Amino acid sequence: MTPGECDALIEAVTTAHRTIDPFTRMVRGHEAFHDLDDDGRRVAYERTLATRAIERALDPEGRTTTVRAVMSRLRDATRRP
Numbered sequence: 001m002t003p004g005e006c007d008a009l010i011e012a013v014t015t016a017h018r019t020i021d022p023f024t025r026m027v028r029g030h031e032a033f034h035d036l037d038d039d040g041r042r043v044a045y046e047r048t049l050a051t052r053a054i055e056r057a058l059d060p061e062g063r064t065t066t067v068r069a070v071m072s073r074l075r076d077a078t079r080r081p
Contacts, residue, residue, distance in 0.1 A: 001035075009035050013044040014051055016065035027073075
C-alpha cells in the first residue's frame with residue numbers, strides 16, 4: 001500500500017459518517033478500517049481523538065458530530081410507533 005492510499009483509508013475511517021445497515025438498522029464500522037494495518041489503525045485512532053476534540057471546541061454545546069449523530073438516532077427511535 002502506498003502512503004497516499006494509507007492516508008485515504010485513514011481519512012475515511014476518521015470521519016463521523018457511518019453506514020446504517022438497511023435490514024438491521026445497526027451502524028456499521030467503516031470498511032476501510034479492515035484494510036489498515038496496526039500502525040494505520042493507531043494513526044486513525046489518534047487522528048480521530050484530535051478531530052473530535054476540535055469539533056467539541058468549535059461546537060457551542062461542546063458536542064462532536066458523533067454525539068449529534070447518536071442523539072439524532074435516539075430521537076428518531078423514540079418517535080417511531
